[in-house]
Amino acid sequence: MKDIRIGLIGSGYIGKTHAIAYRTHTSVFGGPANPVCVAVADDGDARAVDAARRLDIGKAYGDWRALVADPEVDVVAIATPNSLHREMALAAIAAGKHVYIEKPLALDAPEAREIAAALKGKNLVHMLGYNYLCNPMIGMLKAMIDAGELGEIVHFRGRHNEDYMADPSVPFGWRCSLVLSGSGTIGDMGSHLISMALHLVGPVAAIAGDIQTVIPTRKDANGASRAVENEDQGHAMVRFKGGAMGVFESSRVAQGKKQGLAFEIVGTKGSIEFDQERMNELRLYEAGAPVGRRGFKTLLVDGSCPDFAPFCPAPGHGLGYNDLKVIEVNRLMKAIAEGAPVPVDVHKACEIEDIIDAWLLSAEERRWIDL
Amino acid sequence: MKDIRIGLIGSGYIGKTHAIAYRTHTSVFGGPANPVCVAVADDGDARAVDAARRLDIGKAYGDWRALVADPEVDVVAIATPNSLHREMALAAIAAGKHVYIEKPLALDAPEAREIAAALKGKNLVHMLGYNYLCNPMIGMLKAMIDAGELGEIVHFRGRHNEDYMADPSVPFGWRCSLVLSGSGTIGDMGSHLISMALHLVGPVAAIAGDIQTVIPTRKDANGASRAVENEDQGHAMVRFKGGAMGVFESSRVAQGKKQGLAFEIVGTKGSIEFDQERMNELRLYEAGAPVGRRGFKTLLVDGSCPDFAPFCPAPGHGLGYNDLKVIEVNRLMKAIAEGAPVPVDVHKACEIEDIIDAWLLSAEERRWIDL
Amino acid sequence: MKDIRIGLIGSGYIGKTHAIAYRTHTSVFGGPANPVCVAVADDGDARAVDAARRLDIGKAYGDWRALVADPEVDVVAIATPNSLHREMALAAIAAGKHVYIEKPLALDAPEAREIAAALKGKNLVHMLGYNYLCNPMIGMLKAMIDAGELGEIVHFRGRHNEDYMADPSVPFGWRCSLVLSGSGTIGDMGSHLISMALHLVGPVAAIAGDIQTVIPTRKDANGASRAVENEDQGHAMVRFKGGAMGVFESSRVAQGKKQGLAFEIVGTKGSIEFDQERMNELRLYEAGAPVGRRGFKTLLVDGSCPDFAPFCPAPGHGLGYNDLKVIEVNRLMKAIAEGAPVPVDVHKACEIEDIIDAWLLSAEERRWIDL
Amino acid sequence: MKDIRIGLIGSGYIGKTHAIAYRTHTSVFGGPANPVCVAVADDGDARAVDAARRLDIGKAYGDWRALVADPEVDVVAIATPNSLHREMALAAIAAGKHVYIEKPLALDAPEAREIAAALKGKNLVHMLGYNYLCNPMIGMLKAMIDAGELGEIVHFRGRHNEDYMADPSVPFGWRCSLVLSGSGTIGDMGSHLISMALHLVGPVAAIAGDIQTVIPTRKDANGASRAVENEDQGHAMVRFKGGAMGVFESSRVAQGKKQGLAFEIVGTKGSIEFDQERMNELRLYEAGAPVGRRGFKTLLVDGSCPDFAPFCPAPGHGLGYNDLKVIEVNRLMKAIAEGAPVPVDVHKACEIEDIIDAWLLSAEERRWIDL
Structure with a gap:
C-alpha cells in the first residue's frame, strides 16, 4: 500500500x-x-x-x-x-x-x-x-432517494444554525470581516447546508434570500467597538431544477443550537428528517406502510450504510464528528489511488459559491435571482 | 349563572x-x-x-x-x-x-x-x-415572551404542514376550489400559523412568498379529472415589525405530518420549540443557565400554565385537541359575560387575511410585499 | 336513547x-x-x-x-x-x-x-x-399483541413513577396512612401499572418485590411530625403465566415524572414502547422490516385505533387525560345498555389486589411469592 | 514523549x-x-x-x-x-x-x-x-453526582439490552457456551451496566436476580442443534450500600436495541436519564428550578465535560463509539506515565464479577444474596 x-x-x-x-x-x-x-x-x-x-x-x-x-x-x-x-x-x-x-x-x-x-x-x-456529506447515514439517504423510495421530492427545508456568536460579548474575529471571511454565517454554515441540498435534491434554479446582522457591533481584541461586516442570520426560499421548493436558513446567533445542521425532505412517497446533533439517526416516514402502521421510524446507523462497517460491525454503535473526516480522507485516498470521484470537487464548490453569492445579492436587492 | x-x-x-x-x-x-x-x-x-x-x-x-x-x-x-x-x-x-x-x-x-x-x-x-392559541402551553409561552425571558425575538420559523391531501387519490373537494375555499393550504392551515406568529411575535411588516400545486389534477366525485385551483404548499419569508426575521410554511401534501403546526422562536436570551403533535410540551433553552447546564428543557403543561388547572390539578396530565375548543368557548363566555378580550377578533382576523393575500400575491409577482 | x-x-x-x-x-x-x-x-x-x-x-x-x-x-x-x-x-x-x-x-x-x-x-x-386502559392507542396495541404482531412476549418493563411527594415538605396526607390508604405508591400508581400488564401480557404467576419509604417522616396539617406508614417506591420482578419475565416499578418520589406510566414490551417479532406523558404515541419496532429499514416507528393515534374517531376524524389530533374517562364512561354505558364487558370488573380488580398484596409481602419476607 | x-x-x-x-x-x-x-x-x-x-x-x-x-x-x-x-x-x-x-x-x-x-x-x-465509563458525558455526570447536585441517590434503573441474538437463526457461538463464555448476556452486557452502576451509585449490598434462556436451542456451524447453555435475558433488583434501590436488566434478545445501555438515576434533588444510543446527550431534571420552568433538559456534550475538548472545541460536535476507546487508552497512558488511577482495575473488576455470580446464583436459588 x-x-x-x-x-x-x-x-x-x-x-x-x-x-x-x-x-x-x-x-x-x-x-x-x-x-x-x-x-x-x-x-x-x-x-x-x-x-x-x-x-x-x-x-x-x-x-x-x-x-x-x-x-x-x-x-x-x-x-x-x-x-x-x-x-x-x-x-x-x-x-x-x-x-x-x-x-x-x-x-x-x-x-x-x-x-x-x-x-x-x-x-x-x-x-x-x-x-x-460523508456521514454513512447521509450515504444511505442518498441511495434511498436515488432509488426512488421517497418518490418525487417536492419540499426541502434545511437550516444550519449555531449559537457560537449569540453572546454579544463574543469578540470581533476574522469571521466578522468581509475581507477575511467574505460572507458571515452563510459562507460558514450555510455552505454546509447548500452542499447537502445539492447532494440530495440536486441543482438550484432560483433563490430569494434575506439576511440580517443581529448584533451590529462587537469589541475587538483591543476592546474597540467594531461594526460587524457580514450577516449573523439568513433565510432563503429556493426552487430546485427538479421542481421541488425549498427553504434554507443559516444562523450563528441561534441560541441553543450547537451542531445545528438539520433538514427535512418531503417526497410523494415518504419523508425524512435528519439532525446532525443526532447524526447516527434518520427519521423516515413511508407513506406506503399499512394503515395504522404509518409513522416516522428512527433508523440507527448500521452496516447497511456505506462506510460504517469499517469503524464497527455492531449496529447503532454510532460515529462521531471526527469520524466524518476519516471517511472524507478515505475518499481522498480513493480519488488519488483509484481515480474515484470525490463528494465535492472544485467545480461543485463553485456551484455552492454561486448560490451563496446569489443568496446575498437577492437579499440586498430584495428579489429572486435565477441561477 | x-x-x-x-x-x-x-x-x-x-x-x-x-x-x-x-x-x-x-x-x-x-x-x-x-x-x-x-x-x-x-x-x-x-x-x-x-x-x-x-x-x-x-x-x-x-x-x-x-x-x-x-x-x-x-x-x-x-x-x-x-x-x-x-x-x-x-x-x-x-x-x-x-x-x-x-x-x-x-x-x-x-x-x-x-x-x-x-x-x-x-x-x-x-x-x-x-x-x-388557546393551548395553556401557548399561554405560558406568551407570558414568557412578554416578560422578556427570551430577550429580543430575532427569528421565527413555523410550519403548519399536514398530509391529508398527499395521496393523489384524495378526491377534488371544496378545499381545492377557488370559489369555495379561496386559497388552498395557506388559508386552511397557514392561517393557523399566521395567527400564532402574530400572537407571539407581533405584526408582520413584509412578506415574500412562493406557492406550488404539487398534485395538479384530482378526480371529483363523478370520477372526472379536475384541475386543482389553489396551492398544495407554500413557503414565505417575512419581516416582523419588531425586527425579527421569519419563515412560514404550509402544506397539505407533507407526508407524515398529521397535526403539523410547529415553530421555533429564537431570542437574544433563549429559544423555544413547539410542536402541536406534542401539544403538552414546550422545549425551552435558557442562554443564562450555567455553563455545562445549558440545554433544551422539555416543560410539561401544569398549573403554572393559564387555563390548565380547571381540567386537572395534576401536572403533565395533558390536554387533547378538543380541550382547546373548550378553552376557546370559555373565552367566548368571558367576552360575553365580562367583556373580556378574545384571542382573535374580526379585526385581528382581517390582519391575518391581509397576510394570506400578500403571501399569494407576492408568490404570483415574485416580489416582496410590504404590509 | x-x-x-x-x-x-x-x-x-x-x-x-x-x-x-x-x-x-x-x-x-x-x-x-x-x-x-x-x-x-x-x-x-x-x-x-x-x-x-x-x-x-x-x-x-x-x-x-x-x-x-x-x-x-x-x-x-x-x-x-x-x-x-x-x-x-x-x-x-x-x-x-x-x-x-x-x-x-x-x-x-x-x-x-x-x-x-x-x-x-x-x-x-x-x-x-x-x-x-381506555386509551385508543392501548386499544390498538392490545389488538396488535392479540394478533401476534409482536410474536411471543418475552419481556415487560413498566413503571408508574411520579414526583408528587418528592418534596419532603409535602405534608402527611391520607395517602401516607395505612388505615386510610393501605399501601402507598403501589396501590396508588402501581395498580395502574399492574392493570396494564395484565391487560397486555396476561396473568402474573410469581412476584418478588422490594419497597422503601424514602422520606420517613412528614409534617401533618398541625405541623406535627408523623411517620409515613407506607412505601414511597417499590420495585418488583415478575414471571407471567405466559412465560414472559417482567419488571415493575412504582414511585411517588421520582423527581421529574408527572404522569409517569411507561412501559416496554419485547416480543420475538418486535417491540413497543409507550409513555403516558406522550399518550397519543406508540413506538413500534418491527423485526421483520427489511434490513436497513428497521427502527422504532412513532405511531400517532388515528382512526385505526378504537374509540378515537368519535372525538376527531383527523389523525394525530390527540386526546387528553380527561378524554380517557369519557371513553371509560362509554364502556360503562355499553355495559349497562348492551351487556358489553368492561375493561376491569371487580373480579379482575381482585386479581390486581392480589398482586399488590404479594408485592408487599414478598418485600417484607425477601422472597418470591407464587400467585 | x-x-x-x-x-x-x-x-x-x-x-x-x-x-x-x-x-x-x-x-x-x-x-x-x-x-x-x-x-x-x-x-x-x-x-x-x-x-x-x-x-x-x-x-x-x-x-x-x-x-x-x-x-x-x-x-x-x-x-x-x-x-x-x-x-x-x-x-x-x-x-x-x-x-x-x-x-x-x-x-x-x-x-x-x-x-x-x-x-x-x-x-x-x-x-x-x-x-x-470513558464517555465525557458520564464524566460530567459523575462529577455532578459527587458534587451533590442530584441530592441523595434513591433509585437507579439500568439496562443493557441488545438484539444481536434475537433472531433464532443466529448460530450457536462461543457466547452461548458455559465453558467459553461463562454467563450469557449478563457477563457480556450486564457487566457494562454493573460497571456503570458502581461508578455512579457505588457498591451493591444485595441482589435478587432472575434469568431466562428465551431461545433454548440454536444450530451450530455444522447445522446441528445445540442447547444454549447460558441466559438470553436477566432481571435483578439490587440494594446499594448507600441505600438506593436499583433495577438491572440485560438482554441479547431485545428486539430493536442496538447499543442499548441506558439508565435513569433519581436523587432527592433531581434526576437524570442516559441512553448510549444517544451517547452525546444527558437528560437532567433539576427539582430546584423555578415553578413552571422544571423539565428534563437535554445537555449536549461540550468542553465542560472531561476529555471532550481534545477531540473538538465545538460544543455538541459529538463523539462516537470508537472515541471512547481513545479516551480509555489515554487513561492507560496516564496510569503508566503518571501513576494516575484507571476507571476499572482488576480489583474493581472482581467486584463486578462478584455481582454477576450473585445475580446468577440468586436466580437459580430464587432468593436475595448479600454481597
Missing part, C-alpha cells in the same frame, strides 16, 4: 481534525492508500513548531509557501481562514500538488472560479472538506 | 368539536356563563335532524337563515366551508347576534373587511376559532 | 374528572345511553353543595348513604379515598345499584373479595376506573 | 477498536505518552499475518505466548473470548507486563481473583476495557 504524503496548512480547529483523521484512517479502512501527514505549516515558526508537537507531525513550516514547495508533499491540505484559500490553492496547483481545501472554497464565486480555471489541463485531485 | 344560547351552523368536523365543547365547558370551568347549544343548522332538513340527533342538540334547522332568526339564539357559531362565512356572518350581525366564526374568516381580505365594517357601531362580541 | 342516572360520591381530583366525562360523553359518542350525573355526595352539606355548584350537578348530599338510597340513582360512582370503597360499594350493591369504583378497589385483597362476594347472584354492572 | 509499546491479542470486533484507538490517541491527546501497537497475536500464523496487514501493525504472532514473551512489548492487551482471559493475564503478569483486559475480566469471580492475586506485590498497571 502506497503512502500519500500530506502537507497541512493550518492547525486550528479543523486543522486538528485533519491531523486526527490522517492518523486514524488506515487502521479503520486498511487502504487503498495510507495518508501520512508529513508537514504542517502555521503562521510563523513558533506556532508551526508548536503545532507539529501538538499534532505529532514530523516537519514544521513557519511559511506555508515552503510547505507547498516541499517535494515530499503530494497533497496540500488547506485549513485556514477563507481569505487565504485562493492564494494557497493557486500556489499548490501551480506546484502540481493535489489540493484538499476546507469549505467554503473562497471568499466569493469569482475567486472560486479562478481556482477552477487553474486546474484546467492539470491531472490533479481536488476535494473540498464538506465533511457532513 | 347565565345561560348563553348558541346556534351552530355546520355539523361536520369542526362543528362536532363545537358541540362537544359547549357540553363540556361548565363542568370544567364552572363559569362565568353556561353555553347551551340550542340549535344546529345544516344543509337541508334531513341532515340537520341527523346532526341534532348525533350531537344531542335540541332544535334542527335545514336552513341556516332560520337559525339566525331564532330569538332563542344569542350567538351564531359558523362552522361551514369558507365561502359561506361572509354571508352568514353579515346576516348574524344584522340580526344583532354575537358571532363565533371558524377560521379563516373569509375567502380573502376584502370579504373579511366587509364583515369588520358591518360590526361598526354594534356592541357585539366577535371571535374567530383559532383554537391552537 | 335512555338516560343512565349516576350518583357521584366524591368531588375532588378524580370526582371532577367523572363529572366532566358524564357531561361530555354523549356529544362525543352519541350513545348507546346517556349518562346523567343527577347527584353528588361529599363530606357534609356545605362541601356537597359547593361541589354541586362547581360541577353543575343537580342534587347535593352531605351524607353518601342518602345518595345511595336515592331511587333516581342507577349507578353509584365511588371517587373517594381507598378506605371508604369497601363500605360504599357494599352499600350500593345492597341497594341494587351498579357500581363504578375508582382504583384501587380496596385497601387489600381480602376487602376486595368481600365486594366480589357481595356481587354474587346480583345482576349488576361493576367497573373499576382504570382509565389508562 | 515516551512510546508505550503494546502487544494486542485478538483482532476481531474489539481488537480492531483497540488498534484504531492506539493509532488515534496521540493526535487527539498529545500525550502524556504515545501508545504504539507493535505486535498483534491471533489464532495461527495466517490469521495473525492477516490481522497485522488489516490493522497496519508491525509484527504478527500466531501464538499469543510469543507476543507475551516479546521484550518489545510493555503492555499486553487482551481482546479475546472470555475463557482465555485468565491464562493470558496470568502469563502477562508473570512476564512483568502491564495488562489491559477487555471485559468481563474472567469466566467467574474465582478466576478473577486468581488474576488479582497474581498482581500482588507487582508494580504493574492493570486496566479493564469498560469503555462506556
Whole structure:
C-alpha cells in the first residue's frame, strides 16, 4: 500500500481534525492508500513548531509557501481562514500538488472560479472538506432517494444554525470581516447546508434570500467597538431544477443550537428528517406502510450504510464528528489511488459559491435571482 | 349563572368539536356563563335532524337563515366551508347576534373587511376559532415572551404542514376550489400559523412568498379529472415589525405530518420549540443557565400554565385537541359575560387575511410585499 | 336513547374528572345511553353543595348513604379515598345499584373479595376506573399483541413513577396512612401499572418485590411530625403465566415524572414502547422490516385505533387525560345498555389486589411469592 | 514523549477498536505518552499475518505466548473470548507486563481473583476495557453526582439490552457456551451496566436476580442443534450500600436495541436519564428550578465535560463509539506515565464479577444474596 504524503496548512480547529483523521484512517479502512501527514505549516515558526508537537507531525513550516514547495508533499491540505484559500490553492496547483481545501472554497464565486480555471489541463485531485456529506447515514439517504423510495421530492427545508456568536460579548474575529471571511454565517454554515441540498435534491434554479446582522457591533481584541461586516442570520426560499421548493436558513446567533445542521425532505412517497446533533439517526416516514402502521421510524446507523462497517460491525454503535473526516480522507485516498470521484470537487464548490453569492445579492436587492 | 344560547351552523368536523365543547365547558370551568347549544343548522332538513340527533342538540334547522332568526339564539357559531362565512356572518350581525366564526374568516381580505365594517357601531362580541392559541402551553409561552425571558425575538420559523391531501387519490373537494375555499393550504392551515406568529411575535411588516400545486389534477366525485385551483404548499419569508426575521410554511401534501403546526422562536436570551403533535410540551433553552447546564428543557403543561388547572390539578396530565375548543368557548363566555378580550377578533382576523393575500400575491409577482 | 342516572360520591381530583366525562360523553359518542350525573355526595352539606355548584350537578348530599338510597340513582360512582370503597360499594350493591369504583378497589385483597362476594347472584354492572386502559392507542396495541404482531412476549418493563411527594415538605396526607390508604405508591400508581400488564401480557404467576419509604417522616396539617406508614417506591420482578419475565416499578418520589406510566414490551417479532406523558404515541419496532429499514416507528393515534374517531376524524389530533374517562364512561354505558364487558370488573380488580398484596409481602419476607 | 509499546491479542470486533484507538490517541491527546501497537497475536500464523496487514501493525504472532514473551512489548492487551482471559493475564503478569483486559475480566469471580492475586506485590498497571465509563458525558455526570447536585441517590434503573441474538437463526457461538463464555448476556452486557452502576451509585449490598434462556436451542456451524447453555435475558433488583434501590436488566434478545445501555438515576434533588444510543446527550431534571420552568433538559456534550475538548472545541460536535476507546487508552497512558488511577482495575473488576455470580446464583436459588 502506497503512502500519500500530506502537507497541512493550518492547525486550528479543523486543522486538528485533519491531523486526527490522517492518523486514524488506515487502521479503520486498511487502504487503498495510507495518508501520512508529513508537514504542517502555521503562521510563523513558533506556532508551526508548536503545532507539529501538538499534532505529532514530523516537519514544521513557519511559511506555508515552503510547505507547498516541499517535494515530499503530494497533497496540500488547506485549513485556514477563507481569505487565504485562493492564494494557497493557486500556489499548490501551480506546484502540481493535489489540493484538499476546507469549505467554503473562497471568499466569493469569482475567486472560486479562478481556482477552477487553474486546474484546467492539470491531472490533479481536488476535494473540498464538506465533511457532513460523508456521514454513512447521509450515504444511505442518498441511495434511498436515488432509488426512488421517497418518490418525487417536492419540499426541502434545511437550516444550519449555531449559537457560537449569540453572546454579544463574543469578540470581533476574522469571521466578522468581509475581507477575511467574505460572507458571515452563510459562507460558514450555510455552505454546509447548500452542499447537502445539492447532494440530495440536486441543482438550484432560483433563490430569494434575506439576511440580517443581529448584533451590529462587537469589541475587538483591543476592546474597540467594531461594526460587524457580514450577516449573523439568513433565510432563503429556493426552487430546485427538479421542481421541488425549498427553504434554507443559516444562523450563528441561534441560541441553543450547537451542531445545528438539520433538514427535512418531503417526497410523494415518504419523508425524512435528519439532525446532525443526532447524526447516527434518520427519521423516515413511508407513506406506503399499512394503515395504522404509518409513522416516522428512527433508523440507527448500521452496516447497511456505506462506510460504517469499517469503524464497527455492531449496529447503532454510532460515529462521531471526527469520524466524518476519516471517511472524507478515505475518499481522498480513493480519488488519488483509484481515480474515484470525490463528494465535492472544485467545480461543485463553485456551484455552492454561486448560490451563496446569489443568496446575498437577492437579499440586498430584495428579489429572486435565477441561477 | 347565565345561560348563553348558541346556534351552530355546520355539523361536520369542526362543528362536532363545537358541540362537544359547549357540553363540556361548565363542568370544567364552572363559569362565568353556561353555553347551551340550542340549535344546529345544516344543509337541508334531513341532515340537520341527523346532526341534532348525533350531537344531542335540541332544535334542527335545514336552513341556516332560520337559525339566525331564532330569538332563542344569542350567538351564531359558523362552522361551514369558507365561502359561506361572509354571508352568514353579515346576516348574524344584522340580526344583532354575537358571532363565533371558524377560521379563516373569509375567502380573502376584502370579504373579511366587509364583515369588520358591518360590526361598526354594534356592541357585539366577535371571535374567530383559532383554537391552537388557546393551548395553556401557548399561554405560558406568551407570558414568557412578554416578560422578556427570551430577550429580543430575532427569528421565527413555523410550519403548519399536514398530509391529508398527499395521496393523489384524495378526491377534488371544496378545499381545492377557488370559489369555495379561496386559497388552498395557506388559508386552511397557514392561517393557523399566521395567527400564532402574530400572537407571539407581533405584526408582520413584509412578506415574500412562493406557492406550488404539487398534485395538479384530482378526480371529483363523478370520477372526472379536475384541475386543482389553489396551492398544495407554500413557503414565505417575512419581516416582523419588531425586527425579527421569519419563515412560514404550509402544506397539505407533507407526508407524515398529521397535526403539523410547529415553530421555533429564537431570542437574544433563549429559544423555544413547539410542536402541536406534542401539544403538552414546550422545549425551552435558557442562554443564562450555567455553563455545562445549558440545554433544551422539555416543560410539561401544569398549573403554572393559564387555563390548565380547571381540567386537572395534576401536572403533565395533558390536554387533547378538543380541550382547546373548550378553552376557546370559555373565552367566548368571558367576552360575553365580562367583556373580556378574545384571542382573535374580526379585526385581528382581517390582519391575518391581509397576510394570506400578500403571501399569494407576492408568490404570483415574485416580489416582496410590504404590509 | 335512555338516560343512565349516576350518583357521584366524591368531588375532588378524580370526582371532577367523572363529572366532566358524564357531561361530555354523549356529544362525543352519541350513545348507546346517556349518562346523567343527577347527584353528588361529599363530606357534609356545605362541601356537597359547593361541589354541586362547581360541577353543575343537580342534587347535593352531605351524607353518601342518602345518595345511595336515592331511587333516581342507577349507578353509584365511588371517587373517594381507598378506605371508604369497601363500605360504599357494599352499600350500593345492597341497594341494587351498579357500581363504578375508582382504583384501587380496596385497601387489600381480602376487602376486595368481600365486594366480589357481595356481587354474587346480583345482576349488576361493576367497573373499576382504570382509565389508562381506555386509551385508543392501548386499544390498538392490545389488538396488535392479540394478533401476534409482536410474536411471543418475552419481556415487560413498566413503571408508574411520579414526583408528587418528592418534596419532603409535602405534608402527611391520607395517602401516607395505612388505615386510610393501605399501601402507598403501589396501590396508588402501581395498580395502574399492574392493570396494564395484565391487560397486555396476561396473568402474573410469581412476584418478588422490594419497597422503601424514602422520606420517613412528614409534617401533618398541625405541623406535627408523623411517620409515613407506607412505601414511597417499590420495585418488583415478575414471571407471567405466559412465560414472559417482567419488571415493575412504582414511585411517588421520582423527581421529574408527572404522569409517569411507561412501559416496554419485547416480543420475538418486535417491540413497543409507550409513555403516558406522550399518550397519543406508540413506538413500534418491527423485526421483520427489511434490513436497513428497521427502527422504532412513532405511531400517532388515528382512526385505526378504537374509540378515537368519535372525538376527531383527523389523525394525530390527540386526546387528553380527561378524554380517557369519557371513553371509560362509554364502556360503562355499553355495559349497562348492551351487556358489553368492561375493561376491569371487580373480579379482575381482585386479581390486581392480589398482586399488590404479594408485592408487599414478598418485600417484607425477601422472597418470591407464587400467585 | 515516551512510546508505550503494546502487544494486542485478538483482532476481531474489539481488537480492531483497540488498534484504531492506539493509532488515534496521540493526535487527539498529545500525550502524556504515545501508545504504539507493535505486535498483534491471533489464532495461527495466517490469521495473525492477516490481522497485522488489516490493522497496519508491525509484527504478527500466531501464538499469543510469543507476543507475551516479546521484550518489545510493555503492555499486553487482551481482546479475546472470555475463557482465555485468565491464562493470558496470568502469563502477562508473570512476564512483568502491564495488562489491559477487555471485559468481563474472567469466566467467574474465582478466576478473577486468581488474576488479582497474581498482581500482588507487582508494580504493574492493570486496566479493564469498560469503555462506556470513558464517555465525557458520564464524566460530567459523575462529577455532578459527587458534587451533590442530584441530592441523595434513591433509585437507579439500568439496562443493557441488545438484539444481536434475537433472531433464532443466529448460530450457536462461543457466547452461548458455559465453558467459553461463562454467563450469557449478563457477563457480556450486564457487566457494562454493573460497571456503570458502581461508578455512579457505588457498591451493591444485595441482589435478587432472575434469568431466562428465551431461545433454548440454536444450530451450530455444522447445522446441528445445540442447547444454549447460558441466559438470553436477566432481571435483578439490587440494594446499594448507600441505600438506593436499583433495577438491572440485560438482554441479547431485545428486539430493536442496538447499543442499548441506558439508565435513569433519581436523587432527592433531581434526576437524570442516559441512553448510549444517544451517547452525546444527558437528560437532567433539576427539582430546584423555578415553578413552571422544571423539565428534563437535554445537555449536549461540550468542553465542560472531561476529555471532550481534545477531540473538538465545538460544543455538541459529538463523539462516537470508537472515541471512547481513545479516551480509555489515554487513561492507560496516564496510569503508566503518571501513576494516575484507571476507571476499572482488576480489583474493581472482581467486584463486578462478584455481582454477576450473585445475580446468577440468586436466580437459580430464587432468593436475595448479600454481597
